[in-house]
Amino acid sequence: MPAVRHRLAPEVISHAHRLSPLGKRTVGARRREAVMRAVVTGAAGFIGSHLCAHLLAAGDTVVAIDALTDSYDVALKRRNLRDLTRRPAFSFHHADLLDTGLGPLLDGAHAVYHLAGEPGARSSWGPDFELCARRNILATQALLEAVRDRASGAFVHASSSSVYGDARTSSTAETACPRPVSPYGVTKLAAEHLCELYRTAYGVPTLSLRLFSVYGPRQRPDMAFARLFAAAAGGRPFPLYGDGEQTRDFLYVRDAVTAMRDAACSGFTGVADLGSGSPVSMKQAIAAVESLAGPVEVLPSPAGLGDARHTAADVTVASRAFGFRPRTALHEGLAAMAAEGA
Numbered sequence: 001m002p003a004v005r006h007r008l009a010p011e012v013i014s015h016a017h018r019l020s021p022l023g024k025r026t027v028g029a030r031r032r033e034a035v036m037r038a039v040v041t042g043a044a045g046f047i048g049s050h051l052c053a054h055l056l057a058a059g060d061t062v063v064a065i066d067a068l069t070d071s072y073d074v075a076l077k078r079r080n081l082r083d084l085t086r087r088p089a090f091s092f093h094h095a096d097l098l099d100t101g102l103g104p105l106l107d108g109a110h111a112v113y114h115l116a117g118e119p120g121a122r123s124s125w126g127p128d129f130e131l132c133a134r135r136n137i138l139a140t141q142a143l144l145e146a147v148r149d150r151a152s153g154a155f156v157h158a159s160s161s162s163v164y165g166d167a168r169t170s171s172t173a174e175t176a177c178p179r180p181v182s183p184y185g186v187t188k189l190a191a192e193h194l195c196e197l198y199r200t201a202y203g204v205p206t207l208s209l210r211l212f213s214v215y216g217p218r219q220r221p222d223m224a225f226a227r228l229f230a231a232a233a234g235g236r237p238f239p240l241y242g243d244g245e246q247t248r249d250f251l252y253v254r255d256a257v258t259a260m261r262d263a264a265c266s267g268f269t270g271v272a273d274l275g276s277g278s279p280v281s282m283k284q285a286i287a288a289v290e291s292l293a294g295p296v297e298v299l300p301s302p303a304g305l306g307d308a309r310h311t312a313a314d315v316t317v318a319s320r321a322f323g324f325r326p327r328t329a330l331h332e333g334l335a336a337m338a339a340e341g342a
């Protein structure tokens with residue numbers, strides 16, 4: 001069950017929403033007034049680069065770390081960093097969490113946002129599992145080790161809905177027993193457990209946010225909407241795995257990163273779902289892209305091993321603990337992707 005703690009640095013605590021043990025807000029100044037020194041791992045990635053932009057806009061100083069792995073075209077990761085590196089409050093460190101002395105980068109941090117990892121359920125089978133385990137489990141443990149002796153604030157871990165596996169109910173709450181259906185989901189669940197362990201053993205104020213399918217401009221090229229827009233622009237046909245009736249809970253990236261900072265400032269620890277709470281079928285998702293970008297050539301393909309049939313977030317905990325409210329409707333978010341060239 002989620003628990004609540006206050007280990008934020010004083011200047012953050014003085015502005016953060018305080019939570020009672022039941023997760024209710026009891027005192028609060030406006031969160032945006034808090035100024036933080038934030039460390040972001042995976043900063044050159046899709047969500048990480050949006051998070052850095054959001055933190056800078058809120059007035060935070062950002063220490064960004066990324067190994068620029070070749071999980072996809074490194075040029076896209078460099079592009080994600082381009083505007084950020086012009087900002088004086090942003091510093092980028094090209095470093096791998098597994099072979100870098102992280103101490104100096106973490107000193108004085110008010111919040112650590114841990115997004116570095118190897119995402120992707122379908123690619124996590126077979127020999128690639130080793131990489132997935134290194135980047136999702138071992139890298140998380142290395143970071144937690146480096147953080148544990150420092151008086152850091154919130155440690156926000158980007159976990160995944162993939163820990164649930166196949167949802168058996170219309171939406172999956174954090175109390176559901178996690179049963180991943182992919183090796184990737186297993187690694188994200190292991191990383192969650194490490195976060196819990198370092199919280200109970202060393203008092204690191206960790207929270208794992210179970211992100212559902214995040215979309216928006218500069219989405220990872222292996223993800224559905226990026227591939228759909230590419231297909232509509234004349235690229236390769238879109239492989240539709242299974243019958244198209246499988247549902248996904250899509251969360252717009254700005255809503256995701258706003259929630260991450262709100263969660264870090266709230267004093268909440270534990271586990272919370274972050275999704276839109278309004279799942280749509282893949283057939284509906286394709287139709288939504290076609291309405292904006294034109295016809296998509298669909299290639300019927302067998303259901304992927306490790307793909308959950310349905311995903312649906314229950315955002316009650318996130319809403320109570322840090323005021324989470326998804327604000328962006330799917331069509332609006334997709335229109336933003338189309339406007340930015342996806």
Ligand SMILES: NC(=O)c1ccc[n+]([C@@H]2O[C@H](COP(=O)([O-])OP(=O)(O)OC[C@H]3O[C@@H](n4cnc5c(N)ncnc54)[C@H](O)[C@@H]3O)[C@@H](O)[C@H]2O)c1
Pocket residue numbers: 041042043044045046047048065066067068069070071077095096097098114115116117118119120135139158159160161210211212213214215220
């Ligand atoms: N995109 C989603 O819908 C989604 C959903 C659930 C969870 N997540 C999680 O959110 C995080 C970010 O996802 P994303 O879609 O932005 O992925 P991404 O691949 O675009 O970003 C991850 C970044 O981490 C970096 N990285 C990997 N291993 C590293 C290491 N050892 N040291 C330093 N940097 C390293 C990579 O170079 C990459 O830039 C991941 O942990 C992922 O598992 C994403």
